[in-house]
Amino acid sequence: MKVVSSILFIFLFVTNSFAQYDIKGRIKGLSKSEVYLAHYFGYNQQVIKDTVIANEEGEFNFQGSASLPKGLYLISFLKSKYIDVVMEEANFSFSLDTTDILKSIVFQNSDENTAFYTFQRKMNELYTQINQPSLSLDARIPLQREVQQFQQQWKKANASLFVSKLIESSFDPEIPTYSGVLKSKSDTTKMQMYQYQYFKKHFFDGMDLTDERMVRTPFLQRKLERFFKDLVVQDTDSIARESDLILAKATDTDVRRYIIYKIASTYENNPILGTDGAFVHLAEKYYIGEPALWDTSTVRRMKERIDIIKPLLLGKPFPKMHLTDVAGKEINFNSLTHKYTVVFVYDPDCSHCKQEAPKLVALTDYFKAKNVGVVACSIVRDKDAWKKFITEFNFSSWVNGIDIHLNPKTGKEEYYTDFRNTFDVYSTPVVYVLDQQKKIVGKRIPVENLKDFIQYLETRRK
Template sequence: MKVLGSFLFILLFSTFSFGQYDIQGKIKGLSKSEVYLAHYFGYNQQVIKDTVVANEDGEFRFKGTDQLPKGLYLISFLKSKFIDLVVEEPNFSFSLDTTNILQSISFQNSPENSAFYAFQKRMNELYTAINQPNLAPARKQSLIAEVQQFQKQWKSSNSHLFVSKLIESSFDPEIPVYNGSLKDKADTTKMQLFQYHYYKKHYFDGMDLTDERMVRTPFLQRKLERFFKDLVVQEPDSIAREADILLAKAKDTEVRRYIIYKIASTYENNPILGTDGAFVHIAEKYYIGEPTLWDTSTVRRMKERIAIIKPLLLGKQFPAMYLTDVNTKEIKVGELPFKYTVVFIYDPDCSHCKQETPKLVALQEYFKSKNIGVLAACIGRDKGAWKKFLTEFKLNSWVNGIDIHINPTSNKEEYYTDFRNRFDVYSTPMVYVLDAQKKIVGKRIPVENLKDFIQYLETRRK
C-alpha cells in the first residue's frame, strides 16, 4: 500500500466525485484490525482515502463527507490481503469470509460490484475446469467456447456499467483471420506483419480514453507501458508519432494528463540512446503547448528541462565547454583532431569516477588504433585535487581540462562552465561521444560498453 508521493498529482487527478460516501463491510476472520480504503493510480500506486479499525466481529464502516473519486478501489486488511471493488455508488455494503474470498463475497446496493464478482467467479470456475490435468481435447475446446460465450453474454448484459469498461480494458484486441496465401516464408512474414499492424492499431480499442475513471485503475498504465515498450520502435520519431496518435483519442482532461505524464516521464531519462528526443517532443507539444492542463510550476520546470536537454540531443553540435589544460592554456574542443572524442566529465572526489577511470584507461591502446581521443573534463575547481587525480590514474595521454581561467586584469580565477545545466551532469561520471565534426553521437554510455558502441558506430557508417 503506497500513498502517492507527489502533491502535484493529487491536485491534478482528483475530480469526478460525489459529495459523501458510506461503505460498510464485514469480514469473517478479521478482528480489531486496521482496514484501508484506497483507489488505484495506475497499477503500482494507490492513494489511501480512509482508514478504520474493524471491531471484534470484523465489522467496519468507511464514512465521510469529503469527495471520493469514482474508479477502482481496493480494501486492504490483515497486511497481505485485499479485495478490489468499484466505487461508483456512494453507499453500499459487503461481506466476505477470509477462508474463501471469491466464493463468499457478496454485495448489497452495488450492481457494479455484484456484476464484477459474478464475472470473476464464473471465469474462475471455467478456467479451473480448463486447467484440469488429462482433460480431453474436445472437452477443452468446449470449455473455451463456453468462456467466449459467457464473456459475450456478460458484456451484453452489463454494458451500461462501469465495470464492463474495466473488464473490456483488460483484454487484448482479437486479431482477425489472415486470408492471404501461406505458401512460403515471404507469405508467413506478410501474415506476421498483418497481425502486428492490426494488433498495434487496435491495441487501445477496449480502453475508453474519454472516461477519467480509467486513470484510477491498473489497466491504463499497464497498456501504456506495454504499448510503448513492446509495440513501438524505440526511436524518437516513432515514439512521438505514436504518442500523437494516441493523444488525439484521449479527449478527457484527466486521461490526457495522465498519458502525457507517463510518456514524458518514461523518456526523460530513458536508458535507450536517443529517446530523450521523444521527451522533448512531448514536453514542447503537450506541456508548453497546452499550458491550461498544468499548473505554472510544472510548465516552468518543463521549459527549464527542455532548455537543458534539447541542445544535447543526438546529432546536435556539442556545446562550448570552456576548459584550460595543466599549463592554463585554453582547450578548443572543436579543434581536437580525433575521429571520435570521448568526453569524460568527472569529479576527482567522486568514488564512482575513481572506479570508472581505470576502465577507460584500459581502452587506451584500442582508442589509439582508431584515432579516438579522450577529453577529460574536471567539474571540480581545486587544482591540487585535479592534478593529484591525473597523476594517480596516469592520464597524461588524455586531453585533460578544468574550468579555471585566470583573469589577466585581476589575476583571479574565473569559472565559465555550468556543467549541471549546460551538459545535464546530475551525476558523475558523465560520458558523451562526439564524431569528427564534434556532433553528439552518444551519451551516458557506460565505460564498459564504449568499445562495443564505437564498433557499432563504425559498422553503421559502412
C-alpha cells in the same frame, strides 16, 4: 500503501462525479485490525482515502461527508490481503471469509461489484479447468469456447455498468483471421505483419480514453507501458507519432494529463539512446503548447528542462565546454582530430567515478586502434584533487581539463562552464561521445558499453 507523489509534479484531478460515501464491511478472520480504503492511480500507486479499525467481529464502516472520485478501489487488510471494489455506488456493504475471498464475497446494494465478482468467479473456475496439466488439447477447446461465450454474455448483460468498461479495458484486441494465402515464407511474413499492424492499431480500442475514471484503475498505465515497450519502435519519430495518435483520442482532461505525464516521464531520462527527443516533442507540444492543463510551476519547469535537453539531442553540436589543461592552456575541442571523442565528466571525490575510471583506462589500446580520443574533465574546481585523480588513475595520456581560467588582468581565477545546465550533469560520471565534427552521437553511455558502442558507430558508417 501511501500516496505516491511524482518526482516531476503532483497532479490535482478535479471532477464533478462525486458522492458522499458509506461502505460497511464484515470480514471473517479479521479482528481489531486496520483496514484501508484507497483508489488506484495506475497499477503501482494507490491513494489512501480512509482508514478504520475493524471490531472483534471483523466489522467496520468507511463513512465520510467528503466525496470520493469514481474508479477502481482496493480495500486492504491483514497486511498482504486486499479486495478490489468498483466505486460507482457510494453506499454499499459486503462480507467475506479470508479463507476463500473469491468464493465467499457477497455485496449488498452494489450491482457493479456483484457483476464484477460474478465475472471473476466464473473466469477463475473455467481457467482452473483449462490449466489442468493432465487436460488434453482437444479437451481444452470446448472450455476455451465456453470462456468466450461467457464473456460475451456477461458483457451484454452488464453493458450499462462501468465494470463492463473496466473489464473490456483489460483485454487485448482480437485479430481477425488472415485472408491471404500461406504458401511461402514471404506469405508468412506478410501474415505476421498484418497481425502486428492490426494489433497495434486496435490496441486501445477497449480503453475509453474519454472516461476520467480510467485514471483510477491499473489498466491505463499497463496499456501505455506495454504499448510503448512492445509495439513501438524506440526512436523519437515513432514515439512522438504514436503519442500524438493516442492523445488525439484522449479528450478527457484527467486522462489526457495522465497519458502526457506517463509518456514524457518515461522518455525524459530513458536508457535507450536518442529517445529523449520524444520527451522534448511531448514537452513542447503538450506542456508548453497546452498550459491550461498544468500549473504554472510545471510549465516553467518544462521550459527549463527543454532548454537543457534540446541542445544535447543526438546530432547537435557539442556545446562549448570551457576548460584549461594541466599547463593552464585553453582546450580547443575543434583542434582535436580524432574520429571520435569520448568526453568523461567526473568528480574527483565521487566513488562511482573512481570505480569507472579504471574501466575507461582499460580501453586505452582499443581507443588508439580506433582513433578515439578522450577528454576527461573535473566538475570540481580544485586543482590538487584534479591532479591527484589524474595521477592515481593514469589519465595523463589523455586531454585533461578543468574549468579554472586565470584572468590575465586581475590574476584571479574565473569559472565559465555551467556543467549542470549546459551539459545536464546532475550526477557523475557522465559520458558523451562526439563524432569528428564534434556533434553528439552518444550520451550517458556506461563505460563498460563504450567498446560495443564504438563498434556500432563503425558498423553504421559502412
